[in-house]
Amino acid sequence: MKKQMKKWILPCAAALFTIGASMTAFAAQGWTMEGDNWVYIDSSGSRVTDAWKKSGDNWFYLDSSGDMAKSSVIEYDDDYYYVNSVGAMVSNEWREIPSDYEEEDSPETYWYYFQNNGKAYKASSSGKTSFKSIRKASGDWKKYAFDSEGRMLFGWVGEDSERITGDEAWREGVYYCGNSDDGASVLNAWSLQEVDDPDTEEDNFDGTYWFYFGTNGKKVKDTTKTINGLKYRFNENGAAESEWYAKASTTTASGSNLYYNLPEQCWLAKGWFKTIPGAEVDPEAYDDGTEYWFYAQNNGDLVKSQIKTINNYRYAFNEKGEMLHGLYMLTFDDDKKIDSYEEIEAESDLPDSADERDVYYFGDSPKEGVMATGKTTIDIDGEKYTYNFRKSGSDKGAGYNGIYDDSIYIKGRLLKADRDAKYEVVSYNGEDYLIGTSGKLAKGKKNLKNGDDKYFSTNKQGIVTYEGYEKE
Numbered sequence: 104m105k106k107q108m109k110k111w112i113l114p115c116a117a118a119l120f121t122i123g124a125s126m127t128a129f130a131a132q133g134w135t136m137e138g139d140n141w142v143y144i145d146s147s148g149s150r151v152t153d154a155w156k157k158s159g160d161n162w163f164y165l166d167s168s169g170d171m172a173k174s175s176v177i178e179y180d181d182d183y184y185y186v187n188s189v190g191a192m193v194s195n196e197w198r199e200i201p202s203d204y205e206e207e208d209s210p211e212t213y214w215y216y217f218q219n220n221g222k223a224y225k226a227s228s229s230g231k232t233s234f235k236s237i238r239k240a241s242g243d244w245k246k247y248a249f250d251s252e253g254r255m256l257f258g259w260v261g262e263d264s265e266r267i268t269g270d271e272a273w274r275e276g277v278y279y280c281g282n283s284d285d286g287a288s289v290l291n292a293w294s295l296q297e298v299d300d301p302d303t304e305e306d307n308f309d310g311t312y313w314f315y316f317g318t319n320g321k322k323v324k325d326t327t328k329t330i331n332g333l334k335y336r337f338n339e340n341g342a343a344e345s346e347w348y349a350k351a352s353t354t355t356a357s358g359s360n361l362y363y364n365l366p367e368q369c370w371l372a373k374g375w376f377k378t379i380p381g382a383e384v385d386p387e388a389y390d391d392g393t394e395y396w397f398y399a400q401n402n403g404d405l406v407k408s409q410i411k412t413i414n415n416y417r418y419a420f421n422e423k424g425e426m427l428h429g430l431y432m433l434t435f436d437d438d439k440k441i442d443s444y445e446e447i448e449a450e451s452d453l454p455d456s457a458d459e460r461d462v463y464y465f466g467d468s469p470k471e472g473v474m475a476t477g478k479t480t481i482d483i484d485g486e487k488y489t490y491n492f493r494k495s496g497s498d499k500g501a502g503y504n505g506i507y508d509d510s511i512y513i514k515g516r517l518l519k520a521d522r523d524a525k526y527e528v529v530s531y532n533g534e535d536y537l538i539g540t541s542g543k544l545a546k547g548k549k550n551l552k553n554g555d556d557k558y559f560s561t562n563k564q565g566i567v568t569y570e571g572y573e574k575e
Contacts, residue, residue, distance in 0.1 A: 131144060131148070132144055132145065132146055132148075134156070134158060140170040140171060141163070141170075141171040141190065142165065142169045142170060142171065143156045143165050143169070143171075150165070150168075150169030151165045151169060152165055152166065152167055152168065152169045153165065153166070153167055153179075155179070155192075161191040161192065162191070162192040162221065163186065163190045163191060163192070164177050164179070164184070164186055164190070164192070171190040172186050172190060173186060173187070173188055173189065173190045174186070174187060174188050176200060176215070176223075176253075177192075182222045182223070182225075183215070183222065183223040183225065183252060183253040184217065184221045184222060184223065185198050185200070185215060185217055185221075185223070192217075192221045193217050193221065194217055194218065194219050194220065194221045195217070195218065195219055196216070196217060197214055197215070197216050197217075198214070198215050198216075198217065199212045199213070199214050200212060200213055200214075200215060208266075208268045208269075210283050212283070213254040213255060214254070214255040214283075214284075214286065215249075215253050215254060215255065216235070216237055216247065216249070216255065223249070223253030224237075224247070224249045224253060225249050225250065225251055225252065225253040226248075226249055226250055226251045226264035227264075230251065230263050230264055231262060231263060231264065232248050232256075232260055232261065232262055232263065232264045232277070232278060233248065233264075234246035234247060234248050234288055234320060235247055235248075235249070245287035245288070246287065246288045246290060246320070247280070247286055247287060247288065248260055248264065248278065248280055248286070248288060249264070250264050250265065250266075251264060255280075255286045256280050256286055257280045257281055257282055257283050257285075257286035258272065258276075258279070258280065258281075258282065258283075258286075259272040259273065259275070259276025259277075259278070259279055259280075260276060260277065260278040260279070260280050261275065261276060261277055261278075262277050270299040273296055273298040273299075273300075273312065273314075273340065273341075273342070274340045276322070277321050277322060278316070278320045278321060278322070279294050279296070279314065279316060279322065288316070288320045289316040289320065290316060290317075290318060290320050291316070291317065291318055292315070292316060293313055293314070293315050294313070294314050294315075294316065295311050295312075295313055295314075296311060296312060296313075296314055297310055297311050298310065298311065298312050298342070300312070305345065305346055306346070306379075312342035312343065313342070313343040313369050314337075314341050314342065314343065315328065315330060315335065315337065315341075315343065322337075322341035323337045323341060324337050324338065324339060324340060324341035325337065325338065325339045325341075327371075330370075333370035333371065334370060334371035334403065335363070335369055335370055335371065336348060336361075336363055336371065343363075343369040344363045344369065345363050345364060345369050346362065346363060346378075346381060347360055347361070347362055347363075347380070347381030347383065347384060348360070348361045348362070348363060349361075349383055350403075359404050359405060359407075360381065360383065360384050360405060360423075360424065361399070361403040361404070361405075362376060362378065362397065362399060362403075362405070364376070371399075371403045372397070372399045372403065373399050373400070373401055373403065374398065374399060375396060375397070375398055376396075376397055376399065377394050377395065377396045377397070378394060378395070378397070379392055379393065379394050379395075380393075380395060380423060380425065384423050384424070385423050385425065388425075395425040395426060396425070396426040396428075396471070396472060397420075397424045397425065397426065398411070398413060398418070398420065398424075398426070405420070405424030406420045406424060407420050407421070407422055407423065407424045408420065408421065408422045408440045408441045408442075409439070409440055409441055410439075410441070410463075410474065410500070416469075416470060416473045416474070417473065417474040417499075417500060418465065418472050418473065418474065419431070419433070419441065419444075419463065419465055419472075419474065420441075421441065421444055422441075426465075426472045427444065427446075427465050427472070428465055428466075428471060428472050429446050429447075429448075429464075429465060429466075430446065430447040430448075430462065430463075430464050430465075430481055430483065430490075431444050431445065431446050431447065431462070431463050431464075431465065432444070432445045432447060432454055432458070432460035432461070432462055432514075433460060433461055433462075433463055434459065434460050434461075443460070445460070447462070447483065448483070448484070449483065449484040450483060450484050450486065453483070453513075453514075453516065454513070454514050455513060455514075456504055456505070456513045456514065456531070456532075458514060460514075461498065461501040461502065461504075461514065462490075462501065462502040462514040462515045462516075463475075463492070463500050463501060463502070464479065464481060464490060464492060464500075464502075464515070466479065466481075474492075474500045475490075475492050475500070476492050476493065476494040476499065476500055477491065477492060477494055478490065478491045478517075479491075479492070488516055488517070489516075489517040489519070489542065490502055490515040490516055490517065491503050491507070491508075491510075491512055491515060491517060492515055501515070502514045502515015502516065503515055505531075505532075506531070506544070509543050509544050509546070509565075510538075510542045510543055510544065511529060511531050511536060511538065511542070511544070517542045518531075518538055518542060519538055519539070519540055519541060519542035520538050520539055520540045520542075520553075521540070521554075522540050523554045524540075524553055524554045524555070525539065525540060525552075525553045525554045526538070526539055526545060526551055526552075526553040526554075526559060527553070528559070528567055528570070534564075534566050535566065535567045536561075536564075536565045536566055536567065537551070537559050537561050537565055537566075537567050538565075544561075544564075544565030545559070545561050545565055546561060546562075546563050546564065546565040547561060547562065547563045548560060548561045549575060550574045550575055556572065557570060557571070557572055558570065558571055558572065558573065558574050558575065560575045
């Protein structure tokens with residue numbers, strides 16, 4: 104804006120030449136120089152006061168003493184004008200004018216815009232904030248608001264053509280109009296503002312909030328709004344929400360937790376995101392600072408209590424929306440929702456074949472949390488175990504439980520002999536079976552010797568029919 108002002112300095116010299124050339128032609132009535140000031144003498148020989156007089160193409164103002172005013176704001180018939188250093192009324196230009204410091208928070212200067220008729224733009228007669236479109240030196244058109252005295256408003260602005268200042272300005276302000284050097288209103292755009300908010304509970308608060316201003320210049324508040332295809336939520340003060348937000352339940356839908364990305368983004372999360380759960384989502388994880396993966400649907404609702412296929416991979420989520428990662432015992436309700444889950448972290452957690460829960464594994468291949476199918480090796484408490492999970496069917500992903508492919512599985516865990524033992528007897532379903540180091544049943548064998556020089560014979564099902572230190 105300041106660059107725009109400079110181009111108006113040259114016409115001042117031209118105005119001085121004009122008034123000097125024209126005024127010398129007047130006699131007793133009209134313009135005359137008295138001392139260091141120009142005055143205008145009327146037909147009665149008196150000075151004209153509080154009035155405009157023209158000389159050449161320029162208007163000049165005679166003040167209350169009759170002297171031609173210079174470098175001054177002129178209030179005339181409830182309008183405001185400005186005369187430059189040679190007394191000529193300015194038009195179609197910005198002017199930066201020293202403040203009279205009427206208020207404690209007054210700036211050092213104010214900007215005014217004087218129209219083609221010389222009148223400064225000012226607030227409407229209703230007193231409500233309104234905007235004037237003014238073309239900048241760059242050629243862009245911007246909208247500006249002015250107070251009742253023609254001063255450009257800047258910073259936070261209220262409904263009644265007044266600046267809102269102080270620590271609560273970001274809460275009470277309706278419009279935002281740039282800084283004191285360029286008060287262009289923010290329209291259809293975001294603006295990052297420094298705020299004083301001692302009451303915030305956001306962990307990532309950095310002293311700033313994002314605000315969005317609509318086509319009318321007003322900040323969006325206490326609502327959700329889709330902007331460029333992304334959904335945002337704004338609180339009662341207009342600050343864009345980030346992190347967790349608890350959506351209230353209605354008569355037709357239960358409440359749920361939504362997640363709005365970190366402050367530099369703020370949009371409602373869709374798809375995958377990883378973060379620390381909010382205190383209302385998972386208090387323990389919140390206190391510990393433990394991050395989890397979540398998956399939000401297009402409306403922002405989290406996927407919860409289910410195994411869900413996402414981009415051709417299957418993942419499990421608990422009732423909080425946290426993605427399960429590891430070896431879990433699960434139960435399901437009649438709607439195939441996950442009813443209970445317990446992670447297997449130690450050998451003591453391993454279930455027996457009679458356990459009503461099924462075992463699933465959500466590992467790291469090909470991506471973190473993907474449900475495993477088929478055979479895989481899993482480390483439990485420092486020991487490696489072979490598991491086998493169903494590849495198809497309604498219970499896809501559940502560990503085999505029983506005899507499958509000539510091997511015995513207990514909730515997916517393959518039973519096999521120790522390498523040094525070579526063969527071991529395991530009890531399953533009331534029978535003793537003989538298995539080898541690969542886990543295969545030793546079917547229809549006679550006098551197989553294990554690592555302790557003990558002999559075994561089996562029937563065609565692999566059930567032990569003889570064992571002893573002598574051959575059968």
